[in-house]
Amino acid sequence: xxxxxxxxxxxxxxxxxxxxxxxxxxxxxxxxxxxxxxxxxxxxxxxxxxxxxxxxxxxxxxxxxxxxxxxxxxxxxxxxxxxxxxxxxxxxxxxxxxxxxxxxxxxxxxxxxxxxxxxxxxxxxxxxxxxxxxxxxxxxxxxxxxxxxxxxxxxxxxxxxxxxxxxxxxxxxxxxxxxxxxxxxxxxxxxxxxxxxxxxxxxxxxxxxxxxxxxxxxxxxxxxxxxxxxxxxxxxxxxxxxxxxxxxxxxxxxxxxxxxxxxxxxxxxxxxxxxxxxxxxxxxxxxxxxxxxxxxxxxxxxxxxxxxxxxxxxxxxxxxxxxxxxx
Numbered sequence: 216x217x218x219x220x221x222x223x224x225x226x227x228x229x230x231x232x233x234x235x236x237x238x239x240x241x242x243x244x245x246x247x248x249x250x251x252x253x254x255x256x257x258x259x260x261x262x263x264x265x266x267x268x269x270x271x272x273x274x275x276x277x278x279x280x281x282x283x284x285x286x287x288x289x290x291x292x293x294x295x296x297x298x299x300x301x302x303x304x305x306x307x308x309x310x311x312x313x314x315x316x317x318x319x320x321x322x323x324x325x326x327x328x329x330x331x332x333x334x335x336x337x338x339x340x341x342x343x344x345x346x347x348x349x350x351x352x353x354x355x356x357x358x359x360x361x362x363x364x365x366x367x368x369x370x371x372x373x374x375x376x377x378x379x380x381x382x383x384x385x386x387x388x389x390x391x392x393x394x395x396x397x398x399x400x401x402x403x404x405x406x407x408x409x410x411x412x413x414x415x416x417x418x419x420x421x422x423x424x425x426x427x428x429x430x431x432x433x434x435x436x437x438x439x440x441x442x443x444x445x446x447x448x449x450x451x452x453x454x455x456x457x458x459x460x461x462x463x464x465x466x467x468x469x470x471x472x473x474x475x476x477x478x479x480x481x482x483x484x485x486x487x488x489x490x491x492x493x494x495x496x497x498x499x500x501x502x503x504x505x506x507x508x509x510x511x512x513x514x515x516x517x518x519x520x521x522x523x524x525x526x527x528x529x530x531x532x533x534x535x536x537x538x539x540x541x542x
Contacts, residue, residue: 238375242349245389247399253302254402255346261297261406262312263350265319269297270537272316273406274309275329275458277302282329282460282512284521285405291525293539298406303342305434306334306441311360313444317451324537325454327524331462331510332476335441337434341366345385351378409514412507419466419509428471438479445487454533457484457491460520461499466509492527494520 246256261267271294273283280300289296299312309328316323341347341364351357351372358372371378379386392399402408422429448455457480467473477493484491499505505516512520528534 234374234376238352238379240393241376241379241386241389242352244393245385246349247396248388248392249399250402251385251388252343252346254408255301255343256349257401257403258299258301258312258406259346259350262299262315263319267297267299267316267320269295269405270324271296271327272323272325273298273300273327273329274313275300276304276309276331276333277511278331278460279329280403280406280408281410282517282520283327283524284407284409284517286407287518287521288525289405289540292528292534293541294534294537295540296405298403300329300406303338305336305338306437306444307337307360309334310440310444311357314356322451322453325456325533326448327456327458330457330459330480332429332431332470332473335433335437335476335479336431337437339365345382348378348382348385409517410507410511411514413504413513413515414507415503416508419463419469423469429469430471431473431476433472433476433479442483442487445483445489449487455487455489456533457489458524459491459493459495461494461497461505461512461516463503463506463509464501467495467500469509490531490533492524494523497523 245251246260249257269285271285271288271292273279273285273296277300279298280302283298283300285296285298288294299309299316301308301312313326341361344366347357347361347367351367352375354372358369361367362369362372367378445455459477459480470476477495480491480493483489494500499512499516499520505512505519507513
């Protein structure tokens with residue numbers, strides 16, 4: 216029996232070592248690719264490697280990622296700034312990034328939290344799931360956060376190489392980078408990426424053909440988690456600014472229960488004494504030239520909005536006590 220077990224070990228051990236070594240190779244190279252899967256690797260790397268350490272940090276979904284230029288803010292305010300916007304995810308993943316920020320980086324002095332209609336929803340699928348691949352192995356914190364989504368199973372976090380099964384694009388990209396590491400243009404600057412495309416995408420028109428209106432599925436667990444996050448920030452003396460950046464007026468009218476969502480933000484703002492800046496009725500929201508779809512500003516719009524946000528911040532006390540950096 217002992218001899219049989221020994222032979223099994225001799226048979227299995229090389230396979231495990233090969234799987235683990237291959238896993239390390241793929242993950243190490245994959246996370247270095249700046250442009251893969253919307254450039255999210257660069258942000259995860261900065262989080263885990265403690266390279267953010269900014270006094271102003273921007274949270275949110277793509278409405279943060281695409282709308283607020285941290286370099287503009289840093290140049291004008293002389294305060295270190297970083298954008299942690301994560302595309303197409305609701306507050307659960309935003310909160311996970313908040314947790315990692317506090318764990319591996321110095322805590323921010325001010326969080327600008329960009330909101331949207333989807334912030335209070337909870338999607339079922341794990342959008343852009345490849346962005347998690349290089350960080351998953353033996354990562355219990357990440358497992359607890361994303362395991363409730365459709366995409367991965369518990370074994371993917373414990374068994375080397377298993378999660379890469381069927382991920383041909385990720386495997387090919389990792390190998391390609393290993394062979395040609397110099398071909399790796401930067402995609403996101405301090406987490407931000409502007410969209411230069413000035414053309415109008417017909418997302419809203421397509422949606423109107425499928426449904427008479429959009430109804431936000433407000434998730435009570437998400438709202439409760441958001442409230443807990445605000446309490447946590449208050450306990451740690453982190454200032455929070457709730458922000459609803461411009462949204463094209465036709466998109467606003469298409470959402471049936473839009474005011475219900477806005478009312479949630481207003482209630483939380485009053486309850487926790489955090490400002491809520493709502494740009495829904497700003498003149499930008501009525502000019503399609505600033506948008507590439509109903510929810511998102513193009514780079515022209517993002518530049519103008521960031522400037523307006525900077526001017527507004529200068530008139531408040533939110534920046535009081537934050538040490539300025541020399542440029």
